[in-house]
Amino acid sequence: MKISFIGSGNVAWHLSQALKLHGNRIVQVYSRKPGNALKLANVLNSEYTSDFNSLSTEADIYIISISDDALIEICKNKLLKAKINNKLVVHTAGSINIDILKKLSLNIGVLYPLQTFSKKKEIDFSKIPICVEANTKIKENYLKNIADKISDNVRILTSNQRQHLHLAAVFACNFTNHFYSIAENILQNNKMDFDILLPLIKETTNKIEKFNPTSVQTGPAYRDDQKILKKHIELLKKYPDLQKMYNFVSENILKSKAK
């Protein structure tokens, strides 16, 4: 396929290269900042522009990979709509409904790769789940075929499912990382390094590859071990927010167990 990218951020950076690697031609990269467009275009050996007037009309698919706010704005752009001329336009956002693209084209879809990307870090796209959606079965199959070439883990999801998936990912990744960060602070305040926890963290994630997380829950809250719960609250006495967090999560663990 001939593909144009609108956007040159972390997702565009990796997704465009993976698509190129698997037989697609990247026609052009658009970014508001010409320097950013140029950088990615150089890697892809494609054209670049920072002006919608110069947008190539040669592409079969336009992939818009920009921030949610910018996506909402760009969908109102008449010039972009004219250039796309009802060809397939796709976004890569977790939490934005496919329907927003209706303002730009009659043929719309989503390719949402569920991973955190950073330009510096190479990534094996074959293991990354890609969530596919389109407004017709034909376009859905078309996008699925493209996605299947770059990933072994392609799922057809509705916008509603994708939004819930993003929410679940916030709990499973952003919030857990924040708890690693809290653990790090507790250790540093007591002259210990975070790395002492790594084997236990690894074992925790090894377990959930084999068993569902609800079935392997452990810890003082799960055991309703009031002596330890009280001791932990006491250890956190200088940190009222963490005390509140500890109590709240512990109570939630106990409630979930009761269900």
Place this chain on the structure above:
Amino acid sequence: MKISFIGSGNVAWHLSQALKLHGNRIVQVYSRKPGNALKLANVLNSEYTSDFNSLSTEADIYIISISDDALIEICKNKLLKAKINNKLVVHTAGSINIDILKKLSLNIGVLYPLQTFSKKKEIDFSKIPICVEANTKIKENYLKNIADKISDNVRILTSNQRQHLHLAAVFACNFTNHFYSIAENILQNNKMDFDILLPLIKETTNKIEKFNPTSVQTGPAYRDDQKILKKHIELLKKYPDLQKMYNFVSENILKSKAK
């Protein structure tokens, strides 16, 4: 060394076998339940008993590896104290001060392996952090030498540090597992499987092996992306506890960033 185990639970099960493997002789296993003592004694080729009157006086070290509540109780046992006869007595608990053992002997210590154990699952002890404490420098070195033989990751920690380590582990492992469990529920309620999150979870933990967790925090709360935060709260409208949790953790992430 000649070692007796008081207790035959998960920690005793793995620690005793690792100690035996590395040149120690396990003299005897005590458990309140003779069947449990027998099972572990069979694996270790040692004696067993469920009666303090029959406790062997031959051991150099007595390792008490039982629940916190049972440990607090057992330390009051006069018969056990007489049998130990001021030889080295050690506990394996994360949240109990070393001083509790003063009731049993003049020579006391702690060997706290930081891992979750289950009897069914074999474990490579060499990677497990073992936290060592003793009431004299000589005994501390003595226990450290024993621990160094079974683990590459031995740390000398005070009781206060060990208690904070346990608290940090609750955040980094028990609480994170609960969040995996919440993510699982959100996915199941929307007809998706938990395994779609595994690559992202793996990448999250890969990152914290190289960078400190505070420096790699991402997500809508960290970006203060109010549109997504509102959308997520809306998606959780049927689950007031999760809404509260989502808000509370998100606010805490933003506050931590501001610091």
